Amino acid sequence: MAVSRRIGHAIHAFDTVDSTQAVLARLAGDGAAEGTVVTARHQTAGRGRRGRQWWDTPGESVLMSVLLQPSLPTAQAPQLSLVAGLAVAEALAAAAGVAAQIRWPNDVLVGGRKVCGVLPEAVSRGDGRIGHVLLGIGINVDQSEFPPDLRHAATSLRLVTGTAHDQRQLLAAVLDALDRRYGEWLAGGFAELREEWRRWTSTLGERVRTGDGREGVAVDVDETGALLVDAGLDGLTRVVSQVGPAAS
Ligand code: BTN
Numbered sequence: 565m566a567v568s569r570r571i572g573h574a575i576h577a578f579d580t581v582d583s584t585q586a587v588l589a590r591l592a593g594d595g596a597a598e599g600t601v602v603t604a605r606h607q608t609a610g611r612g613r614r615g616r617q618w619w620d621t622p623g624e625s626v627l628m629s630v631l632l633q634p635s636l637p638t639a640q641a642p643q644l645s646l647v648a649g650l651a652v653a654e655a656l657a658a659a660a661g662v663a664a665q666i667r668w669p670n671d672v673l674v675g676g677r678k679v680c681g682v683l684p685e686a687v688s689r690g691d692g693r694i695g696h697v698l699l700g701i702g703i704n705v706d707q708s709e710f711p712p713d714l715r716h717a718a719t720s721l722r723l724v725t726g727t728a729h730d731q732r733q734l735l736a737a738v739l740d741a742l743d744r745r746y747g748e749w750l751a752g753g754f755a756e757l758r759e760e761w762r763r764w765t766s767t768l769g770e771r772v773r774t775g776d777g778r779e780g781v782a783v784d785v786d787e788t789g790a791l792l793v794d795a796g797l798d799g800l801t802r803v804v805s806q807v808g809p810a811a812s
Contacts, residue, residue, distance in 0.1 A: 569599070569743045570598060570599045570743055570746060570747065571598075571599040571601070571630055571632075571739055571742050571743040571746060572599060572601055572630075572736075572739035572740075572742075572743060573597075573599050573600075574596070574597065574599070574600045574601065575601045575602075575603060576591065576600070576601065576602045576603070577603045577604075578602065578603065578604045578605075579604065579605050579606065580604060580605065580606045580607075580608060580622070581602075581604045581606075581607055581608070582607065582608050582609040583607050583609050583610055583611050583629075583700075584602040584603065584604050584607065584627055584628060584629040584700060585611055585629050585683065585685060585698050585700045585810070586609075587602045587604075587629070588600070588602040588629040588630075588631055588698050589685075589698060589810055591631070592631055592687075592696050592698070596631055597631075598631060598632060598633040598696075599630070599631065599632075599743075600630075600631045601628055601629070601630050601631075601739065602628065602629045603626070603627060603628045603735065604627050605622055605623045605627075606620060606621075606622035606623065606627075607620055607627055610627065610702065611683060611700065612681060612683065613681065613683055613808070618681065618683075618702050619710075619711065619714060620702065620704075621707055623706070624704070624705055624706040624707050624720070625702055625703060625704055625705055625706075625707075626701070626702070626703040626705055626731050626734050626735050626738070627701075627702050627703075628700070628701050628702075628735065628738070629698050629699065629700045629701075630698075630699040630701070630739075630742065631696055631697075631698065631699075632644065632696065632697040632699055632746065633694070633695070633696045633697075634694055634697070634750060635693060635694070636693060636694055637692055637693055637694070638686060638688040638692055638693060638694050639692075640694070640753070640788075641684060641686040641694055641697055641807045642669065642684070642789060642804055642805040642806065642807050643749065643753070643754045643788065643789040644684045644697055644699060644746075644749075644807070645669040645670035645682055645684050645789075645805050645807070646666075646668075646669055646670060646754060646757070646761055646785075646789045646805075647742075647745050647746055647749045647754070647757065648670055648682045648684070648699055648701060648742065649666040649669065649670035649671070649672055649682055649761075649764075650666065650741075650745055650757060650760060650761050650764060651738060651741035651742040651744075651745045651746075652664070652672045652680050652682070652701060652703065652738055652741070653665070653666050653672050653764045654741045654745075654764075655734065655737035655738040655740070655741040655742075656672065656674075656679070656680075656703075656721070656734075656737075658737050658741070659729075659730075659733050659734050659736075659737035659738075660721050660725065660729050660734065661725070662674055662679075662721060662724055662725060664679060664680075664764075665764060665765060665766035666761065666764045666765045666766070666767070667765070667766055667767055668765060668767040668772075668782065668785065668791050668805070669789070669791075669805035670682035670684075670805070672703075673766060674719055674721075674724045675719065675724065676766075677716075677717060677718055677719035678704075678717055678718050678719070679703065679704050679718075679719050679720065679721065679724070680701065680702065680703040680704070681701075681702050682699070682700065682701050683698075683699075683700035683701075683702075683808075684697050684698070684699050684700070684807045684808075685697065685698045685700070685807065685808050685809060685810035686698075686807045686808075686809065686810060687809070687810045696810075697807070697810075698810050699742075701738065703721070703734065703738070704718060704719065704720035704721065705720055705721050705722065705729050705731055705734065706720060706721070706722045706728055706729065706731075707720040707722065707723070708720070708722055708723065721734075745757060753787070753788075754787060754788055754789040755787040758785065758787060758789075761785065761789075762784075762785065765785070767782045767785075767791070768782050768783065768784060768785070769781065769782065769783075770782055772791065772793060772803070774793050774795055774801045774803050775803055775804075778795045778796075778797075778801070779795065780793040780794050780795030780796060780801065781793065781794045783800060784800075786802065788804075789804075789805070790802040790803060790804045790805075791803040791805075
């Protein structure tokens with residue numbers, strides 16, 4: 565008997581797009597169902613966090629956006645960053661044999677360099693609940709080099725393992741892991757994933773910056789996915805990750 569799944573039941577695969585986020589935003593506007601996925605071999609205007617560009621070389625990355633429509637308060641949308649980071653780390657272990665780590669909230673690193681970035685963009689409904697989230701995921705798979713400005717911060721699965729990787733298998737592994745972890749999150753919130761997330765992160769014990777520019781040591785993540793930082797103040801400082809608005 566076929567097991568029904570929320571994520572990946574419909575995959576729109578493109579060669580070149582501006583951004584898979586923009587394509588998925590249009591599909592969402594046309595009434596696409598939750599779990600619809602857009603992939604591309606290349607983006608001409610790939611979006612990163614904080615308005616940055618996301619660089620790729622044609623055919624060498626897994627680039628995808630996933631439409632999520634949880635009927636939850638918008639304040640919970642940032643937790644999807646952590647859900648996605650966990651799913652990607654698990655998928656890289658399962659499909660590529662790579663031991664990755666999550667840097668809070670959602671960068672996936674190997675050997676301290678970024679192999680995957682996650683971009684959640686949310687549309688809120690008038691009542692303060694999530695309308696939909698465009699969950700963008702970019703994985704560096706087959707690059708053998710990066711532009712000078714990324715060289716020290718980025719890596720690819722090929723650089724890490726010395727071999728090529730099957731991108732379809734990787735995509736399937738990420739969608740499987742995301743389907744499972746997203747289902748658990750819907751059922752029990754981040755509290756359900758917290759222990760597992762802690763096992764995959766490199767952030768706890770590291771020095772980090774809080775939102776107001778102070779520095780401190782990340783000591784834990786709470787049941788909402790906020791980072792708890794010891795910044796030398798009375799009590800711990802809670803740092804909440806940000807989710808940008810979805811632009812078309
Ligand atoms: C980051 O800055 O770390 C987030 C990068 C997210 C990149 C992915 S690639 C697929 C999707 N489409 C985009 O334009 N961006 C995301």
